[in-house]
Amino acid sequence: GENVEQHPSTLSVQEGDSAVIKCTYSDSASNYFPWYKQELGKRPQLIIDIRSNVGEKKDQRIAVTLNKTAKHFSLHITETQPEDSAVYFCAASYSGNQFYFGTGTSLTVIP
Amino acid sequence: DVKVTQSSRYLVKRTGEKVFLECVQDMDHENMFWYRQDPGLGLRLIYFSYDVKMKEKGDIPEGYSVSREKKERFSLILESASTNQTSMYLCASSSSRLYTDTQYFGPGTRLTVL
Numbered sequence: 536g537e538n539v540e541q542h543p544s545t546l547s548v549q550e551g552d553s554a555v556i557k558c559t560y561s562d563s564a565s566n567y568f569p570w571y572k573q574e575l576g577k578r579p580q581l582i583i584d585i586r587s588n589v590g591e592k593k594d595q596r597i598a599v600t601l602n603k604t605a606k607h608f609s610l611h612i613t614e615t616q617p618e619d620s621a622v623y624f625c626a627a628s629y630s631g632n633q634f635y636f637g638t639g640t641s642l643t644v645i646p
Numbered sequence: 647d648v649k650v651t652q653s654s655r656y657l658v659k660r661t662g663e664k665v666f667l668e669c670v671q672d673m674d675h676e677n678m679f680w681y682r683q684d685p686g687l688g689l690r691l692i693y694f695s696y697d698v699k700m701k702e703k704g705d706i707p708e709g710y711s712v713s714r715e716k717k718e719r720f721s722l723i724l725e726s727a728s729t730n731q732t733s734m735y736l737c738a739s740s741s742s743r744l745y746t747d748t749q750y751f752g753p754g755t756r757l758t759v760l
Contacts, residue, residue, distance in 0.1 A: 536705075544686070569748065578736065578751040579689070619721060633704070634679070634749060640687035 537562040541628050541637025548615050549645050556609035556640045565627040565635075567609045568601060573622045573639075582623075583610070615644045628630040649673070652737055652750040658758045665724040665756050669737030676742045678720035679749065680704075680712065683734040695720055696742065716719045 538561040548554045561566075566587040571579035580613075583591045585599045585608065592599050600609040612619055625637040653668035669678065677696050681689040681704075691704030693712040701712050709731060713721040720739075726733055737752040 543689075571751075578753050580751070581748050584748065631692065633694060634704075635691075636681075636689040638686060 536563055537627055537629075537633075537635040539637045540623050541640060543640060545641045545643075546607060547643045547645060550615060550617060552615055553617055554610075554612045554619070554642055554644075556610045556623055556625070556642070557607060558609070558627075558637050559605075560627040560635070561606065562627070562629070563603075563606065567628040568599070569624065569626050569628070569634075570587065570599060570610050571624045573620070579624060589630065612642075615642075617644050618626045620644045622646050629632045650704065650737060650739055650750050651663065652735075652752040655753060655757050656756050656758075657729050657731065658760065659724075660760050661728060661729050663724075663759075665727050665757065665759075667722040667724075667735055667757070669720045669722070669739075669752055670739050671720075671739040671750070673741070673750070674717065675739035676717070677740045677752075678714065679738040680710075680722045681736045681738065682706070683736055683754070686698055689736065692722065705729075716740075727757075729759050731757065732759045733757060 541558045569584035572582045573579040585587045586602050596613045598611040622639045622641050624639050628634045651672045679694040680692045683689050695701045695714040711723045736756045739751040740749045
């Protein structure tokens, strides 16, 4: 089955700096890669996703890149703000039938 | 707006008790999932269902069973709760009809087994 690894497990950045979280996956059949943000005590919420036919996707300060050859994808957050502090999860899926999650990255943005 | 609800936010049970966790979604989604979330381990899939009365084992099905009698409702059952099942349980749903495969999560149930 699929195996998703996520790094780093914790990340601290100064407000205004960029943050990058990386994930690798093992199954080349995976074709959908969502990223979720989970604030303390709340449910995971989708923040951005990318499909295997696209190399990069951007939504305001958030971007995701996908390298299918190397089987890795990354989340980029620019101009970080304190409200970006949360746990971020990556996931890989083949057609949405089963999702495999990374172990999460706890991001702290220091004001 | 998709809504996924879970029957309890917090639950305390004793070892050996039978525990029912219920999840309801209002978007006519075909797929429903049960995960448990533990520190350092991320979200691990227990069971999922892609249709009424259909179920598939996830990565950690031992000690759990599920029931999907109606499309909108997916129940997780702990036949005989044990302390190592103390965890946060998250339900999710997604559509297989649309190209978008986004999962929508419920608020979670924090289960403590004493």
